[in-house]
Amino acid sequence: MTMQKKDTASTKVTIHPITRTLAPIVPLAIALLHGAVTNHSVSTPNPSVTSPTAVESGAMVCGGSQNSAGCIAPSPLIAAGHPVDWWFVFKLNSQSFPQCGNGDTRTCPFDAGRSPTSTFSHFGQQYVFASSEHPSLQDGGQQCLGTTTEDPLGSTFDEIYKGKFHYVVWNDQPYEDPALKCGNSISCSGPWGHSKGILAWNDVGNGMVMQVSTPDWPLSGSVAHPRKSDGNTLGCTKDNNVKVSQHFFALRLTKSDLIAVLQGMSNASVVTDPNDLQVVSNGGPSDVQRLVSSLGVQSKAAEPLTGTLSTGIELISKPSRLTVPPWQMVSSLLGGASLHVANWWTNPDKLASTTAANSTAITCWDKSLSAPGPVENATTGTWKGVAFGLLGGDNPNGNHAKVGVSTSGHERYTIFGDMNQEGSYDGPDCSVSQNGRGGMFYVLSNAQLSASVSDLIGASSPAQ
Template identity: 55%
Template sequence: MPSQPTWRRACLSLALAAAALQSHAAPSPLLDASHPVDWWFAFKFNAYSFPGCGGAAPVNRCQFGGAPQGYTSAGSYSQQYIYASSSQPSLAQGNGCVGDTPADPVGATFGQIYNGALNYVVWNDQFYDDPAIASCSGNACLAPWGHSKGVLAWDAQGNGVVMQVSTPSWPASGSAQFPRTSDGNTLGCVADNDVEVSQHFFSLKLSRADVLALLQGLANASVVTDPGNPQIVRNGGPADIQNAVSQLGQQSASATPQVSKLSSGVTLISKPSALQVPPWQLVSAELGGIGLRAATWWESGKSTAIPSTAKPGKPACWDSRLPTPGPVAIATSGSWQGQAFSLKGGPGKNYNHAKIGVSTSGGASYAIFGDMNQEGALSGDCASSQNGRGGLFFALPNAALAQSIAKLIGGATAASAR
């Protein structure tokens, strides 16, 4: 048996080696601060059906800046959530306040970016002037800017992690070195009450080639960011990635969707703003004309609410170069553990701002996470609403997850147009 000094030196060497490995580990989606996975999905409930936080939640700590807002009184917010991951693909109840602890998927994954030294791009069409985007009029960026929100981070080798979010005004800084100056940067701690309605979050591990494909997709979708502002962009790593980052923050003239198969098997679909077609019909078409069921911000009675379509077929608002889409059903309610909740859009605390879907036909079972609402037009004003904006969709082939989400959003369905 080695002497105590030798034993101590050996332990020290192992600890230093472990720290070195950890410091050079590729960024990954995290379920908590020490549990990397290939992907995870989280769904945050609305304040009417699932108020407050889950379990024995601590007082909101606002770990990325800000202070608890007045809307965090009982019933006016929700940070209760369910989640699934590559290590547990069926949805399960989460604990605490999503996004506000190192022990939940959103908080842990964002924390490695915000408190680390990774390169990053943050994009959001609703920064609400912190940071200000010079090329946008007002505090939000409207069409033809992309309706898209998220953060991408990568290391010196180009390996990365992306987190798609549906939350306005969060995130709005990628680093603790460059915090927001007029608002917080933590869910539940920003002036906009984006924890009142349902939201979704999706994170995926990326290879260097995936990072480049995603950056090209972001440019194609005209996402809102600013490569010259260190609050939302830190550019570095491989030269081709740096060049792709430098092209962001501009409005693309493309009318061609970008479809990329990532190393994980996920299909990335980028809709450009100039491709003026209904968003979820585009997703169906690019996935082989499969049937879909989608839950988005869908306002019943509003002229731009696209109805369900019961049969395959090209709508009048279509591009002749595109394949034929399958039927797209619009989910208007769902349930979790016997508690029903609304999946419609609208003002108030009983609504849904997540953009999620599942396949209902075809060979593969897809869970789909998007930027875009099913609002616009099948015919008539083809530039209406989301038809005239860009955004991304991640289609993940996983039967267990797709089945679990299908059950979550398996309530009522909007009436069909045909």
């Protein structure tokens, strides 16, 4: 079953149809049910999309037992031994929420003999999180985020880093470890994708993806191939990626989901190296291996990819050659939904918030896309009565997370993205900044999550 073009004739907010769709995602019965519930249409498979060449069964691939090492799949964990379909973590900034909860002490569990970076004048690893089990945000407790097997980030990374899985790590800000081939191995510029994350899977192709907003982490997928000159633990790196707010989103994947995410990564021109075991350990089904081998090059695509994963979560991939404002593109593909977005919003290329009156006055646009709705940039958030900044900027009150919510329509979308609201609305250079870069977005339709994240980032509730 291939990804579907969406029905724009529905009265509900739907995904705008585009020319390209992603690879097989959901079984037909599930897809038909999804179509019935949301008024999304279900079409025939798209012959232009790569499909699996054979049925890859557990017996064929990993030894005939679901408990064999190659059959055990990595999953998003909210704590060691506690898997969920998805989780979202928002790391709060170091001005309003300094250090760690209840005075917990920073450590570097993935770096033998390494101490937390002492030169950080400000750091904050307090966090809030939600999951498929509990979609409303809750306090992260006393742990320093990313440093224990009791927090979602630390337990999930521990599972991958100390496991025996296949993986791809990508990050456009690698700080020279490894020295990825992108023109500047400290921080890669366009048309490379503005995207960061880690993907892990077993011999059958089941696994998970974790989107991150942090420069300089993660940049190794295995304890057998650690970084040579930098840290493997959040907060133990050369770059202070725990000063400002950051976000992390982890999602369980079937093999078909894995193929779709890999296609989205390729379309977005993510920065990685299939020949470097520090960031890529290829394996599993042959069609997966082919897609992994093709990563680390700049895509020639100029159309977005969209699709619905087996969890019902929508995936959107923007290519660098689609030179449009990133979050206006997302709005368009969500039926023109109004969005409220927290991102690294700063000069010199920050895009002003738009309203219903001027949301369509954009000349850096593509005729394949329908008109976007208003996109408002978040400036201040609140957690338990404590305000924190959501503007970009290298300061303790800054924000580097990329999180949005819909503020119109019937659907209650929460969007986790790679990209900032920076670029140009009217040129003359429409490829400037994020307009000319690729990235991915995960869209969840969940009223509880949307309400909770809306409160966090200062968004008003959608009009009824």
